[in-house]
Amino acid sequence: MSFFLNVKINVFVTPKKNVLDPQGAAIAHAMTSLGFKDLKNARMGKVIELELEGEPGEDFEASMDRVCRDLLSNPVIEDYRWSIEDAG
């Protein structure tokens, strides 16, 4: 019998460094207005939480990268990274 694992994956999608991030700029502006003086920069992205059931296959990393590139992020404007978190 094989193991069935519950795996949680967090995908972080962030605007590329050289891409203007109007939302991040608005957040930075608001934080500065609140008296947050040491703020240098704010960037806003998104977190996508995925829950998987079963054993990750051998090509799991490659298929995660593919789905991140093709769907979850737009490589023209965004970077992505993902990490596995054991959900028990």
Next chain:
Amino acid sequence: MKTAVIQFPGSNCDQDAFHAFATVPGLPARMVWHKDESLGDAELVVLPGGFSFGDYLRCGAIARFSPIMRAVTGFAENGGVVLGICNGFQVLCEAGLLPGALIRNECLEFRCTTVELRVEEAGPFFNREKLGERLMIPVAHGEGNYLIDGEGLDSLRKNGQILFRYAARGSAADRRLENPNGSVDNIAGIRNRRGNVFGMMPHPERAVESFHPSRDGIPVLKAVLEAAKSGAGVGV
């Protein structure tokens, strides 16, 4: 000229596009649901504006995977003429049929207004001789800020792929006001290099009747129809 207007869940300019391409010039057109897998005998494909799939994830990101998009991509690869308006433009960029991406307006606000466009020299159908120098066309979007890297922008300029720019007049400060979304190089619409896929944020289909802000959309639609008639991308 048989036009197919693609309907995604959340499209909301589909009826306007249908009206502008069917009723105004009196040409055959039909709606094609996003779950269809074939475009039938369509000779021109229009991706209308709206909020396909609620703009979830990114504008156009989910629509790109609708079954009909495989047919649209094949149609474009065979030289068929495709026009994406507003959300349709976003879908074409997400699908990789046009370069670049459309991000949140620099002002962070939804902009609903009529803008003045400067017509650029972008080949046999989109040029000043055909369209005149300036057009007044409505825009209505929150994510129309066109973005492309420096190399991509050089390539657009060099190959005459920029259809329209938000018209810039007066001082630098005024100029900023007239670009409604912060688009790089004031870009409002582009075409692919081959010259058969067109995308624009302004809505030409909302500028065809006497009760519209202008009727400057008519020459734009005519240019697209002419491109389709001549087989713009075929055999190039």
